[in-house]
Amino acid sequence: MYPQNSVFPNCQPPKPKRLILCFVCAYSLYPIASTPNLILSQKKKITPPKMSVKHDTIKKEVISMKVRITTLPIPTEPYPRTIRILLPDDFEEVNRTYRVLYMHDGQNLFDDHIAYGGHSWGIKEIIEDLKITDLIVVGLDNSDLRFFEYSPWKSVPDVRKITAIDMGGLGDIYASWVSEQVVPYIDHHYPTKKSAQNRMIAGSSMGGYISAYIAAKYPDIFSIAGIFSLASWFNEPEFLRYIGDHVHDSSQRFFISVGSHETSNPNDLSFNQLYLDNSRRLRDLLKDKGIKDIFYIETEDVHNELAWRKVFPSFVTWAQK
Numbered sequence: 240m241y242p243q244n245s246v247f248p249n250c251q252p253p254k255p256k257r258l259i260l261c262f263v264c265a266y267s268l269y270p271i272a273s274t275p276n277l278i279l280s281q282k283k284k285i286t287p288p289k290m291s292v293k294h295d296t297i298k299k300e301v302i303s304m305k306v307r308i309t310t311l312p313i314p315t316e317p318y319p320r321t322i323r324i325l326l327p328d329d330f331e332e333v334n335r336t337y338r339v340l341y342m343h344d345g346q347n348l349f350d351d352h353i354a355y356g357g358h359s360w361g362i363k364e365i366i367e368d369l370k371i372t373d374l375i376v377v378g379l380d381n382s383d384l385r386f387f388e389y390s391p392w393k394s395v396p397d398v399r400k401i402t403a404i405d406m407g408g409l410g411d412i413y414a415s416w417v418s419e420q421v422v423p424y425i426d427h428h429y430p431t432k433k434s435a436q437n438r439m440i441a442g443s444s445m446g447g448y449i450s451a452y453i454a455a456k457y458p459d460i461f462s463i464a465g466i467f468s469l470a471s472w473f474n475e476p477e478f479l480r481y482i483g484d485h486v487h488d489s490s491q492r493f494f495i496s497v498g499s500h501e502t503s504n505p506n507d508l509s510f511n512q513l514y515l516d517n518s519r520r521l522r523d524l525l526k527d528k529g530i531k532d533i534f535y536i537e538t539e540d541v542h543n544e545l546a547w548r549k550v551f552p553s554f555v556t557w558a559q560k
Contacts, residue, residue, distance in 0.1 A: 337373055377421070395472075463493075498539060
């Protein structure tokens with residue numbers, strides 16, 4: 240039995256394969272300042288500042304992006320998986336190579352029309368607004384197997400997550416697919432920087448859970464992990480054990496963010512503290528493992544795409560350093 244969207248909002252059935260073109264006003268966000276080699280702990284509500292700029296200035300400095308859609312076979316199911324690739328408009332005209340950010344729950348990243356709840360991360364608008372010109376973002380759609388693919392381990396029985404019982408276990412196959420099939424495909428078809436230092440893996444909730452796992456398993460492929468609203472409650476003992484055993488490269492970098500009002504079950508308020516504890520324990524473990532660059536932030540937000548949209552500028556700006 241698969242989880243219901245009302246309880247686990249990020250889990251959703253596959254969307255029909257279609258391309259929707261939309262024009263959206265730029266969403267202006269400014270990142271929280273961070274210092275390399277420093278663990279930051281902040282608890283505040285992030286709101287974008289108001290800007291007053293001239294229209295002719297905007298026209299001169301505009302950065303334009305476009306999304307290409309393709310599919311690739313995936314070993315966890317008989318249907319190909321949709322991949323959404325955010326590219327600079329002129330990437331075929333300029334002689335340069337690009338860093339690449341790989342993200343899970345791809346249908347929730349770029350387009351409000353297909354995102355869960357009608358709100359995407361707004362990544363296209365954020366990158367355009369921040370004038371980031373050297374980045375490709377690869378969004379990997381989820382499917383009904385999301386809770387299976389995003390964890391290498393079966394879930395731990397817990398009354399708070401009753402609908403997630405007996406799920407998980409396909410995460411190692413999914414991680415191999417991302418690292419050994421998707422990454423080579425992107426490197427072959429696009430002008431990428433082909434080194435771990437220029438590849439990032441990121442996601443929210445269970446997407447953050449599998450991102451941390453992939454970074455730990457493939458440090459020679461991904462040097463940066465963005466972990467938003469970590470859902471390690473799914474099986475925290477196995478998760479922390481694996482991270483502790485496999486994270487050895489002190490040059491790897493981790494971004495961890497969590498909100499104080501997060502839940503995956505609106506009927507259980509104890510989930511708020513559970514999400515905070517999950518992120519804090521991972522932060523402390525990474526610090527004990529000698530990871531020098533950890534950006535840690537706590538906000539007053541909830542568990543949805545609008546909350547992650549607000550903190551994403553901090554991540555993408557920090558990751559550039």
